[in-house]
Amino acid sequence: xxxxxxxxxxxxxxxxxxxxxxxxxxxxRLAEAHLDGCKECKEHHQxxxxxxxxxxxQARKPLPAPLRAAPLSAILPRPELAxxxxxxxxxYLRTTLEGMSIVLVILIGISxxxxxxxxxxxxxxKSLSEFSETFSVSDSSKTDASLPxxxxxxxxxxxxxxxxxxxxxxxxxxxxxxxxxxxxxxVGSSEIWRFNLRTDSPDELIADVSQxxxxxxxxxxAGALGGLKIPGGIQFDLLVNKNIVPGLKRSLQKxxxxxxxxxxxxxxxxxxxxxxxxxxxxxxxxKTRVVIWLSQI
Amino acid sequence: MKEAEAEVTPPVRPPxxxxxxFVQTYGDLLFDLSEAVLWNPLSAQLAFRxxxxxxxxxxxxxxxxxxxxxxxLQIACERILxxxxxxxxxxxxxxxxxxxxxxxxxxxxxxxxAYFHRLPAQDQLLLLLKDKHGLPWSEIASxxxxxxxxxxxxxxxxxxxxxxxxxxxK
Numbered sequence: 075x076x077x078x079x080x081x082x083x084x085x086x087x088x089x090x091x092x093x094x095x096x097x098x099x100x101x102x103r104l105a106e107a108h109l110d111g112c113k114e115c116k117e118h119h120q121x122x123x124x125x126x127x128x129x130x131x132q133a134r135k136p137l138p139a140p141l142r143a144a145p146l147s148a149i150l151p152r153p154e155l156a157x158x159x160x161x162x163x164x165x166y167l168r169t170t171l172e173g174m175s176i177v178l179v180i181l182i183g184i185s186x187x188x189x190x191x192x193x194x195x196x197x198x199x200k201s202l203s204e205f206s207e208t209f210s211v212s213d214s215s216k217t218d219a220s221l222p223x224x225x226x227x228x229x230x231x232x233x234x235x236x237x238x239x240x241x242x243x244x245x246x247x248x249x250x251x252x253x254x255x256x257x258x259x260x261v262g263s264s265e266i267w268r269f270n271l272r273t274d275s276p277d278e279l280i281a282d283v284s285q286x287x288x289x290x291x292x293x294x295x296a297g298a299l300g301g302l303k304i305p306g307g308i309q310f311d312l313l314v315n316k317n318i319v320p321g322l323k324r325s326l327q328k329x330x331x332x333x334x335x336x337x338x339x340x341x342x343x344x345x346x347x348x349x350x351x352x353x354x355x356x357x358x359x360x361k362t363r364v365v366i367w368l369s370q371i
Numbered sequence: 372m373k374e375a376e377a378e379v380t381p382p383v384r385p386p387x388x389x390x391x392x393f394v395q396t397y398g399d400l401l402f403d404l405s406e407a408v409l410w411n412p413l414s415a416q417l418a419f420r421x422x423x424x425x426x427x428x429x430x431x432x433x434x435x436x437x438x439x440x441x442x443x444l445q446i447a448c449e450r451i452l453x454x455x456x457x458x459x460x461x462x463x464x465x466x467x468x469x470x471x472x473x474x475x476x477x478x479x480x481x482x483x484x485a486y487f488h489r490l491p492a493q494d495q496l497l498l499l500l501k502d503k504h505g506l507p508w509s510e511i512a513s514x515x516x517x518x519x520x521x522x523x524x525x526x527x528x529x530x531x532x533x534x535x536x537x538x539x540x541k
Binding site: 090135136138145 | 390394395398399401402403406407412413415416417419420423424427464479483484487498499501503521523524526529530533534538
């Protein structure tokens, strides 16, 4: 008895053949019976019939007479809808232009490569110099840190030899050169000596540095003799006579921690470095600015 | 012995039908199919010419083919489907918005052509071949290179899709 009934799903499955009238006799009769009882499927059936009538009723376009007469030689109007302006250019011109463009791009790439690299290297150098200025001149507002560093020594060993080889007469001669004669502030007319001591405990070195100042008879009004604690270490910013700089350098080198002690902690392995930088800042004649930086590793 | 020799003799190939024969016999059908799917008379002319060229190059190979119309339709369907992506007129965004907008069924039926062209090109070809030109399933299956059963299911699905667009659109 179950076979005598057709449900909506079965009717949908056979709808295409049912509409064509090609459904076999038992199935066709069951589909008819289902349509009589199912309003929804009857509606679908009517819709399908309407759609198929619309498709069958579409106007048939006959083959145009010129095309029928000469199917392969008749001149056809080119459909411009789907073709861009670029595609309408003859292929030989198009491919030539494309090839030349590719070659041009490659040549530009080749010629621009070194320039880009140079620019990149320049920017790296600039950022490096900014970095070193930031760390070497903590009080940049006072010293015009934009000026280039003029290192006269770099490490405790090599630079120390160079420095120690320099007699005090040389220093005084240099002192004479750097004295402003016409009162004009020029690049290099003033100088700042910077001594950097790397240590794992800057506080412990304060007493040693103070002792050095005492030994060298640094005037009490030379600056902050007790040091100034700032993030990353302790800084002494002093205005001293130029002739004590060599002695100060030697004394600081003595109190600097040994490289072997903290080389594992320091990325460069150096514990004592020094520089002399030029400054536009006006410094009284015979004086020089000394910045001692006890940096925390 | 003579009988044996006669059996071995290869059959004589009949001369290939002239191109004009195809134009006169199937010209209207092919052009109508092209025009109906590509929805653009100029593209339909290009498609027709392309079909004829394919027939010309392949007719010698098909000299013994008995189902000539199925063979022609197979070529035609291939060429038309190949040209759809570049040359068919598509329903524009504005038209799509209009089609999806609320409207009465009679108003939608007036735009039946646009709804029909929203169907995939293969479904359009299937409905045209079956319901506009009344071709048998066997020829349609050969033309579209699909089994008859699959084509019947696809036809049913296409009808259901059109019904949804025309009657159930919300």
